[in-house]
Amino acid sequence: MSLELKNVEKKVGIDTHIHPTSLKLEKNTINVLLGSTLAGKTTLMQIMAGLDKPTSGEIWFDGKNVTDMKVQKRNCSMVYQQFINYPNYTVYENIASPLAITGVKDDEIKQRVGKVAELLKLSAMLNKKPDELSGGQQQRTALARALVKDSDLILLDEPLANLDFKLREELREELPKLFEDRDCIVVYATTEPSDALMIGGNTATLLEGKVIQYGKTLEVYNKPENLISAKVFSDPPMNIAEITKRGDNYKFTDNNVQWKSSAKIKDGTYKIGIRPHNITTYKEGNNSVEINGKVQISELSGSESLIHFTNGNLNWVSLSNGTQQKNVGEDTKLYMNTDEFLYFDQNNRLVNNG
Amino acid sequence: MNKTINQKAWYFVIPVFVLVAFNAAIPLMTVVNYSFQETFGNNVFAWEGTRWFKQILLSERFHASLGRQFAFTFIILLIQIPLGIAIALTMPKKGWGVPVCLILMSMPLLIPWNVVGAMWNIFALPDIGFLGHSLNAMGFDYNFTQQPGDAWFTTILMDVWHWTSLVVLLSYAGLNSIQPAYYQAAEIDGASRWATFRYIELPKMKKVLTLAILLRFMDSFMIYTEPFVLTGGGPGNTTAFLSIDLVKMALGQFDLGPAAAMSLIYFFIVLLVCWVFYNLMMKNEAQS
Structure with a gap:
């Protein structure tokens, strides 16, 4: 059947x-x-x-x-x-x-x-x-x-x-x-x-x-x-940004945050998709990278904290466990779990799917 | 607790009091006044107690017109409600047909009542009216000014033409508020068209239908203008409904006392039926 x-x-x-x-x-x-x-x-x-x-x-x-x-x-x-x-x-x-x-x-x-x-x-x-x-x-x-x-x-x-x-x-x-x-x-x-x-x-x-x-x-x-x-299957909405990759070095186009990754992709520019729960106020996983942010919105929903922040020209959404009290306008440090990054090529296809 | 007492708000109620007094209470009390007295004009009154009420309630004339009234109301409800629902069911639900149908349906409702009467009077005249002439040409011996049966037929046809639209519009609104998902669910269940009507559409239309019945009951029970212009209550008294009979008594015969008593009885009948109906409606509401 x-x-x-x-x-x-x-x-x-x-x-x-x-x-x-x-x-x-x-x-x-x-x-x-x-x-x-x-x-x-x-x-x-x-x-x-x-x-x-x-x-x-x-x-x-x-x-x-x-x-x-x-x-x-x-x-x-x-x-x-x-x-x-x-x-x-x-x-x-x-x-x-x-x-x-x-x-x-x-x-x-x-x-x-x-x-x-x-x-x-x-x-x-x-x-x-x-x-x-x-x-x-x-x-x-x-x-x-x-x-x-x-x-x-x-x-x-x-x-x-x-x-x-x-x-x-x-x-x-x-x-x-x-x-x-x-x-x-x-x-x-x-x-x-x-x-x-x-x-x-x-x-x-x-x-x-x-x-x-x-x-x-x-x-x-x-x-x-x-x-x-990826966008359809993400709530809160997925963070999307442009990155460049040269050798082992990965870097956002719009800021200076850099990281290394063992993802097997060619050098070039990519779009990156980061689910909000992979950006947190605490380190998670072995390969996390720090990012500075200015808090725009901070919502506590009991067991989770949703923090919208800006870094340079980019807007980000993060979702952390527990109640993470942040004030609007506050400068804060957040951590992105690079193991969970999704890289998309210029045709929006996932490249690190191996 | 020290409450400040301020009764100034009552001043705001005064306009309503005055208005209601002038348009309801005072005329009604005048009628009540007449109903207990005998008068020959010139403001000379003689107390008669409940004599007029007894006279009216026992009079064959009143029984006859009340009987005609109930028969008329019953017949037009019996025709208009099912017909209205049937028309509403066949009306389109989207597209250009909707405004066309709605406008066509509202037309009879927009025509002044005495015009409706005059229209149908001319329309039904046996010698020159389209309806009357055609019926006679087809071999029917039709003459609404002389044959009671024809007079009833014409009056009922006129009322159906005039007021079925109201039932249609109300039912249509009721039908349109049913979510398409109900029809799909019925379709998936394999329900027949009749079952869909009986178990989805009819229950969902219950509220608007009770409203339609109540409105049509009141309006038809108090009908005056259209039959007055169409038949004038005739031939003889055969289409003299309550209100027509009442006006004949009050203005034709100038029997003010009995006419006043009759209006009050008439008023209480309408009030009573509406009250019963309203309570039944509310009881149903509370149950569901």
């Missing part, structure tokens, strides 16, 4: 929503579509579900061309950012609805709904209506509806985006477990890199209707093929 998009393209009028995309999703995998709003995540999912038809290209499922197959005939389910449930059905009826429509027997419905409700901690509220539930419970009901039928394809379109922080963390931890022993392909769209990292599986980075990179989540994160993919 696999879902394959072959050169799928979607145009609406003169706008291209999805540029020709080929993607193969394998059985029993969770696939994250990662990209900002309007990157084409939802359109791509609707094409996968059959809710929307591609302008050109084909969709193959399980070795069959399903491009023209209606959504009702495909065995898929979808969960949305908004909590979509039938408003005057009870939770039980809501969860049972996909089964009832396909004519499953009452006994079996009861048993399956009971099982899913338990899994999603809804057993106590089966007789309530969606309006009486909290946002988290409403979304659990929607998830239960998606899980109760044995779908081949489960699409989750930013399911946690409308939940508050606590509920989101809780549900995010549970989600991968829910799909563990299911025979299906899960697609999960999100705008947040941290979601992708927590869920694991595979990740496709998207920008402006293009799939930039697809692969194992950690690989995409650690070895982004190119600068765009």
Whole structure:
């Protein structure tokens, strides 16, 4: 079982929503579509579900061309950012609805709904209506509806985006477990890199209707093929600067910070990508380099400190562990972990990927 | 605690008091005054107690016009609500069709009521009106000024033409507030068109529909201008709805006492139905 998009393209009028995309999703995998709003995540999912038809290209499922197959005939389910449930059905009826429509027997419905409700901690509220539930419970009901039928394809379109922080963390931890022993392909769209990292599986980075990179989540994160993919998969935003390399010596073009590295790249100028958590107020790793900065913004978020600072003409974002109290305007020293630097050539391709 | 007491704010309430007194309380109290007395003009009054109320409540004439009133309101609600929903469902949701439809729909609502009556009067005249003439040409014996059935048919048709748009616009607004994701979810579940309507669209339209029913109930229950111009309550008394009958009694026969009593009863019926309706609505709200 696999879902394959072959050169799928979607145009609406003169706008291209999805540029020709080929993607193969394998059985029993969770696939994250990662990209900002309007990157084409939802359109791509609707094409996968059959809710929307591609302008050109084909969709193959399980070795069959399903491009023209209606959504009702495909065995898929979808969960949305908004909590979509039938408003005057009870939770039980809501969860049972996909089964009832396909004519499953009452006994079996009861048993399956009971099982899913338990899994999603809804057993106590089966007789309530969606309006009486909290946002988290409403979304659990929607998830239960998606899980109760044995779908081949489960699409989750930013399911946690409308939940508050606590509920989101809780549900995010549970989600991968829910799909563990299911025979299906899960697609999960999100705008947040941290979601992708927590869920694991595979990740496709998207920008402006293009799939930039697809692969194992950690690989995409650690070895982004190119600068765009790296940018999409970085929050807070990645620091980007120009450097020159001569022999063993590396140096920023715009300041005097220098370091040595064993990266196997040719002499020349490169773009460098540094994730904020690799610039810290303390030394990390064996090969760190010091940089002076003037603090612009300092935000404490409990366990982490986000410090924006300038050095010469360059703006930097750093993320340190713990509470690092800095005053705005203060001159401070920060350390960059050179082992984690990503070097990109003039075509924005990663060069130190060996 | 030493509170400073300042009652000057009450001065700000005075304009409202005066306004409400002049446009509601004083006219209403005049009617109350008339309803308990007999007068022959010249400001000569004689106390009659509840005689007029008893007379009205027991009179066959009142029962008949009240019956006609409920029948009329019931029929137009029965037609306008489903028809309004049906039209709203078929209206386009995007593109140039939207403004075109909305403008076409609002047109009947913008026409002054007596003009609507006059329009339909001319339109339905059996000899020269387009509707009347065509019906007769097709072989129907149609004459709304002489046959009660035809008069009812024309009045109802006129009201449906005039007011269905209101239901359409409200339903359309209700439909448009449903997120597309609901339809997609239903589609994925394999729900039929009817199930989508029954379990998504209708519940989601509940609020605007209760509003539409309430508005249409009140308006049609108090209808006066259009049937007055169209049929004048005739032929005979067959389309004399409450308000038409009331004006006949007050101004035609100059029975001020009974007419005042009848207006009060009329007023309380409208108030009562709205109150019941409002409470049912709020109860529903509290449940969901």
